[in-house]
Each structure stands twice: as C-alpha cells, then as structure tokens.
Amino acid sequence: MGLLDDIAAGNAAWAATHGNRNLPNLPARNAAILTCMDHRIVPLRLLGLSVGDTHVIRNAGGRASDDAIRSLVISYKMLGTREWFVIHHTRCGMMTFTDEEMRALLRSSLEPAWRDDAGWHDHGGGGSTHGDDIDWLTFADLEQSVTDDVARIRNHPLVPARIPIYGFVYDIDTGKLSEVAAAMVASRPTA
Ligand SMILES: [Zn+2]
Incomplete structure (x- = not known):
C-alpha cells in the first residue's frame, strides 16, 4: 500500500474514535x-x-x-x-x-538536491532564476x-x-x- 491508501485507512480509524466534539472556533488557551x-x-x-x-x-x-x-x-x-x-x-x-546555495541549486535544475561532504549537488538542467528574488530565510x-x-x-x-x-x-x-x-x-x- 502507498501513502495515499495508508492515510485513507488512518483517517477512517481516527474518525471512528473522534466522535462529534463540537470544539469552539476560538483556541481554548488563547x-x-x-x-x-x-x-x-x-x-x-x-x-x-x-x-x-x-x-x-x-x-x-x-x-x-x-x-x-x-x-x-x-x-x-x-x-x-x-x-x-x-x-x-x-x-x-x-x-x-544558505540562501545563495538554494538560489544556485534552483538555477541549476528543479530536480531534488542532495548533500555530501563536499556540499550540495544536483543533476543540473532545466533550472530557473525565479528563486533569486525569494528570501529563503535560512539561518x-x-x-x-x-x-x-x-x-x-x-x-x-x-x-x-x-x-x-x-x-x-x-x-x-x-x-x-x-x-x-x-x-x-x-x-x-x-x-
Ligand atoms: Zn526546522
């Protein structure tokens, strides 16, 4: 079973014990x-x-x-x-x-990146510069x-x-x- 099937079964189990709780719209601890x-x-x-x-x-x-x-x-x-x-x-x-590494990887490709001792890499090809204007908020x-x-x-x-x-x-x-x-x-x- 894939995740899609797992979550359907998981939700059925959750709903079976959930009951009608009728929680209020505002969070109780404010x-x-x-x-x-x-x-x-x-x-x-x-x-x-x-x-x-x-x-x-x-x-x-x-x-x-x-x-x-x-x-x-x-x-x-x-x-x-x-x-x-x-x-x-x-x-x-x-x-x-870093933000700059993120931007460079996105310019390189939209494929998933990976990291090893030498740093971040990806397979390259078909990247985008649209990440250049985004503050990625790394720290x-x-x-x-x-x-x-x-x-x-x-x-x-x-x-x-x-x-x-x-x-x-x-x-x-x-x-x-x-x-x-x-x-x-x-x-x-x-x-
Ligand atoms: Zn985190």
Whole structure:
C-alpha cells in the first residue's frame, strides 16, 4: 500500500474514535505557536497541550515571514489569541544551506538536491532564476534566528505592543524546550 491508501485507512480509524466534539472556533488557551514544519516536531504534544488549545503556524524554519505574521495578526485580531510563542529547533534543515546555495541549486535544475561532504549537488538542467528574488530565510545561528524573529514580530506595525511574544529553542534529541534569553529581551512589550 502507498501513502495515499495508508492515510485513507488512518483517517477512517481516527474518525471512528473522534466522535462529534463540537470544539469552539476560538483556541481554548488563547495562544498561537509559530514553529518549523520539521517532521520530528509535534507542537501541541511537546508542550503538553491538546487539540483545540492553540493555533499552530508552521513553515520552513518557523520563521517570522510576512505570511507567518499575517496568520499571527489574524489569530490575535479575529480569533482571540493573546500570547505568542516562537519555537525553532536544533538540527533544523534551514541551517544546512544558505540562501545563495538554494538560489544556485534552483538555477541549476528543479530536480531534488542532495548533500555530501563536499556540499550540495544536483543533476543540473532545466533550472530557473525565479528563486533569486525569494528570501529563503535560512539561518546559521539558532538563538539569533529566534531573537531576530521575535524582534521582527514585536516591531511589526500591526502587532500590538502589549502582546507577549516568547522565544524558545526545542532540542530535537532530548525533547527539551529552552527559553532564548535574548529573545525575551527583544520581546519586551513596548507599552
Ligand atoms: Zn526546522
């Protein structure tokens, strides 16, 4: 069976025990989490939360992109969240290449790339320059990326000064969450 069949069977099992929960439209814990799309992160579970508790906004790196901020502003303005958590993580794929490497690989081809001791490679042929204008939001320093993103959200003109924004690093290997002290300073409400 392929994945398509597996998820059909998996959903049937899920729905059989799901019941009619009629959860409210607003998250019960009035919070939003911005984190990475990484397959090793199950955001609510690692925080001891349950379905219905918070919004979860995910992208590559858990970065405070324009679209992540769009979701956070909707989460606050329309859906009742009152505090936000930015969680990046150890061994993030976004630390394994640079924006310039990404652009060069896309110019080379649209085929999957791979990495060995010499760096990133692909088979080449039929690439595109459309990646040149995209900010891929890669990063080299984990605590700095959390601090930068918390500050970016804090300083956004559509984000109210009173909303708390907390920055954390999640350790993929130990399962432990650590506060990023510099991000806490960056997040201090300005009013
Ligand atoms: Zn990641």
